[in-house]
Amino acid sequence: METITIKDIAKALNLSTSTVSRALRNSYEINPETKRLVMEYAEKMNYRPNPIALSLKDSKSRAIGVIIPEIANYFFSQLINGIESIAYNLGYHVVIFQSHESFERELANTHYLVSRKVDGLLVSLSSLTTDINHFEELMEKGMPIVFFDRVPQTDNTHKIIADNFEGSYKATAHLIETGKRRIAHITSPRYLSITSERLGGYRKALEDHGIVYDESYVKYCHHGGMVTSENEEAVQQLLDMPEPPDAIFAASDRLTTGCMAVLVKNKIRIPQEIGMIGFTNIAVAQLFNPPLSAVVQPALDMGQQATELLIQLIENPKRVSGFETRCLQTRLDIRQSTTGEIKEEI
Amino acid sequence: METITIKDIAKALNLSTSTVSRALRNSYEINPETKRLVMEYAEKMNYRPNPIALSLKDSKSRAIGVIIPEIANYFFSQLINGIESIAYNLGYHVVIFQSHESFERELANTHYLVSRKVDGLLVSLSSLTTDINHFEELMEKGMPIVFFDRVPQTDNTHKIIADNFEGSYKATAHLIETGKRRIAHITSPRYLSITSERLGGYRKALEDHGIVYDESYVKYCHHGGMVTSENEEAVQQLLDMPEPPDAIFAASDRLTTGCMAVLVKNKIRIPQEIGMIGFTNIAVAQLFNPPLSAVVQPALDMGQQATELLIQLIENPKRVSGFETRCLQTRLDIRQSTTGEIKEEI
Numbered sequence: 058m059e060t061i062t063i064k065d066i067a068k069a070l071n072l073s074t075s076t077v078s079r080a081l082r083n084s085y086e087i088n089p090e091t092k093r094l095v096m097e098y099a100e101k102m103n104y105r106p107n108p109i110a111l112s113l114k115d116s117k118s119r120a121i122g123v124i125i126p127e128i129a130n131y132f133f134s135q136l137i138n139g140i141e142s143i144a145y146n147l148g149y150h151v152v153i154f155q156s157h158e159s160f161e162r163e164l165a166n167t168h169y170l171v172s173r174k175v176d177g178l179l180v181s182l183s184s185l186t187t188d189i190n191h192f193e194e195l196m197e198k199g200m201p202i203v204f205f206d207r208v209p210q211t212d213n214t215h216k217i218i219a220d221n222f223e224g225s226y227k228a229t230a231h232l233i234e235t236g237k238r239r240i241a242h243i244t245s246p247r248y249l250s251i252t253s254e255r256l257g258g259y260r261k262a263l264e265d266h267g268i269v270y271d272e273s274y275v276k277y278c279h280h281g282g283m284v285t286s287e288n289e290e291a292v293q294q295l296l297d298m299p300e301p302p303d304a305i306f307a308a309s310d311r312l313t314t315g316c317m318a319v320l321v322k323n324k325i326r327i328p329q330e331i332g333m334i335g336f337t338n339i340a341v342a343q344l345f346n347p348p349l350s351a352v353v354q355p356a357l358d359m360g361q362q363a364t365e366l367l368i369q370l371i372e373n374p375k376r377v378s379g380f381e382t383r384c385l386q387t388r389l390d391i392r393q394s395t396t397g398e399i400k401e402e403i
Numbered sequence: 404m405e406t407i408t409i410k411d412i413a414k415a416l417n418l419s420t421s422t423v424s425r426a427l428r429n430s431y432e433i434n435p436e437t438k439r440l441v442m443e444y445a446e447k448m449n450y451r452p453n454p455i456a457l458s459l460k461d462s463k464s465r466a467i468g469v470i471i472p473e474i475a476n477y478f479f480s481q482l483i484n485g486i487e488s489i490a491y492n493l494g495y496h497v498v499i500f501q502s503h504e505s506f507e508r509e510l511a512n513t514h515y516l517v518s519r520k521v522d523g524l525l526v527s528l529s530s531l532t533t534d535i536n537h538f539e540e541l542m543e544k545g546m547p548i549v550f551f552d553r554v555p556q557t558d559n560t561h562k563i564i565a566d567n568f569e570g571s572y573k574a575t576a577h578l579i580e581t582g583k584r585r586i587a588h589i590t591s592p593r594y595l596s597i598t599s600e601r602l603g604g605y606r607k608a609l610e611d612h613g614i615v616y617d618e619s620y621v622k623y624c625h626h627g628g629m630v631t632s633e634n635e636e637a638v639q640q641l642l643d644m645p646e647p648p649d650a651i652f653a654a655s656d657r658l659t660t661g662c663m664a665v666l667v668k669n670k671i672r673i674p675q676e677i678g679m680i681g682f683t684n685i686a687v688a689q690l691f692n693p694p695l696s697a698v699v700q701p702a703l704d705m706g707q708q709a710t711e712l713l714i715q716l717i718e719n720p721k722r723v724s725g726f727e728t729r730c731l732q733t734r735l736d737i738r739q740s741t742t743g744e745i746k747e748e749i
Contacts, residue, residue: 120515128483128499129686134475141501145508150515153474153499155487161449162491169466169496173519314687321690339687340475341660344667346692 122170139360156183177201201370224387225258241302282311292319304332347393468516485706502529523547547716570733571604587648628657650678693739
């Protein structure tokens with residue numbers, strides 16, 4: 058069994074052992090870039106702090122609870138890898154729960170995690186969560202919680218989000234630049250933060266390019282695409298319109314692949330008949346036919362930053378002077394599903 | 404908040420409330436088909452037993468720990484959905500941990516789960532696990548453990564596997580039927596159960612069709628494809644052979660998509676130059692270019708059956724007269740990556 062020590066890390070990165078040690082303890086004295094460097098190297102080399110020594114030091118359970126809608130989703134699974142890369146190196150276990158987009162399960166998961174005395178929670182709300190009393194009560198009792206991606210309106214804690222407005226703006230503007238005019242938007246339930254942020258960017262891009270916003274081109278999927286029929290119905294309704302869309306911008310991993318599957322099934326030529334772009338972190342987008350254009354979120358980074366903020370709240374609650382909402386940049390990956398440079402049928 | 408009762412379930416399925424109640428308690432008096440029907444309906448309708456009432460009844464923690472190599476993998480994430488569909492309806496929480504294909508992490512996860520007093524474990528071994536003393540010791544102390552997919556040699560507990568031999572046999576025979584002769588096999592580390600089972604089916608199919616088994620066409624990926632470079636090297640070595648393969652059969656989710664990505668990057672025509680089939684549960688295989696042929700494992704069913712067996716061990720340890728290894732059938736999905744009916748370039 059290979060083991061690596063703080064000394065090894067210091068040598069490899071040309072840092073002092075004390076810097077590495079403080080970086081691994083997430084000390085505020087070390088700058089974030091150095092911390093990231095140390096953490097990533099430690100992660101890569103499978104460095105593991107001694108949990109027994111750590112648990113002797115304090116009365117914490119040294120576990121973080123994570124509640125996400127689902128794990129069979131590239132965005133969330135990359136995000137979890139970000140969470141684990143930081144948590145594990147700081148000596149925290151990560152306990153993962155799925156809400157399956159159900160408010161009741163989110164509630165049950167929360168109660169369970171609290172009963173098991175986790176030190177803090179990282180949460181992305183289910184698509185059916187409209188009431189966050191269960192989290193508000195816990196925060197009032199002093200439980201550190203950091204929200205990411207689908208965040209509530211509360212100002213009582215840190216939040217990490219992608220710049221959904223800008224990502225959507227770029228995707229929509231790109232579709233317009235490829236000559237599309239009737240751009241549909243398939244998205245999550247109306248009351249989710251990501252829905253309104255993404256809808257806002259879509260709408261602004263249309264308006265800035267002189268295209269009138271038409272609500273009939275916007276479809277909300279109550280279960281965020283987890284129920285296949287819902288996704289299929291939304292696309293079918295669009296195809297059945299007197300003036301069907303000439304492009305579709307889908308707002309999440311599930312909605313994007315689901316929507317593309319319906320277009321393929323209907324033998325619709327992408328992008329000639331309908332251009333297609335999605336908000337997705339799917340790792341195999343370039344293997345699709347045609348390769349899929351996508352707004353990619355910095356999932357790993359979101360997970361890492363959320364975890365850093367949570368562990369600060371857990372370990373140095375007195376150092377926290379105010380709460381922040383960090384908004385990270387998205388990336389636009391342009392491929393043939395919008396540009397049209399695809400193989401033609403004979 | 405909608406709530407559903409046992410009475411509602413009984414009415415919908417035309418069963419007695421006592422049958423439903425016993426099915427939800429996983430009673431041995433109810434036949435497995437009826438149980439499955441009740442569980443799936445309860446799952447669909449979000450039925451939730453009252454956990455407070457349940458925990459008053461016994462001293463169990465009512466939590467099951469799951470240790471899998473990684474969640475960013477369709478096979479494992481479908482399997483987890485199977486686990487949760489049964490566990491949740493029987494009033495158990497499911498605590499998910501990733502080993503990231505690391506023996507050390509698997510060990511750390513196991514220690515943590517035991518320290519948190521879970522009632523039992525569901526485990527698929529990491530690709531670097533050659534020693535299972537940590538599990539043997541726990542089983543000796545009476546901790547119920549059920550293994551699935553990557554299982555150890557031990558006879559001390561239940562195991563659920565897919566029929567890997569038969570799945571591989573079918574995939575290889577199918578490639579031979581499409582006219583391929585130099586069939587490469589990219590697989591996981593040598594000592595994993597799934598590796599030898601899949602290699603066995605591949606080898607037998609070659610021999611039954613009069614093709615000599617050639618070890619130079621078999622590549623083992625130590626990290627099961629989690630390290631991209633490893634996968635790329637394996638494919639590159641095959642392409643650089645004096646007689647490169649005319650087909651590749653990849654043995655897991657990661658290896659399959661990774662292998663296909665290398666072929667696409669090298670502009671290799673699939674299947675004309677190299678036919679491609681994988682062992683994968685990826686949900687978007689039909690969106691690939693070309694659509695990907697695949698051996699699909701009954702992941703949901705594997706998760707459900709493993710959980711049923713584990714909960715039997717937890718709740719009725721005295722009823723267990725012996726341990727079984729259940730071997731479930733795979734399915735062969737034939738698509739254009741092997742049959743060649745693809746769009747041609749102009």
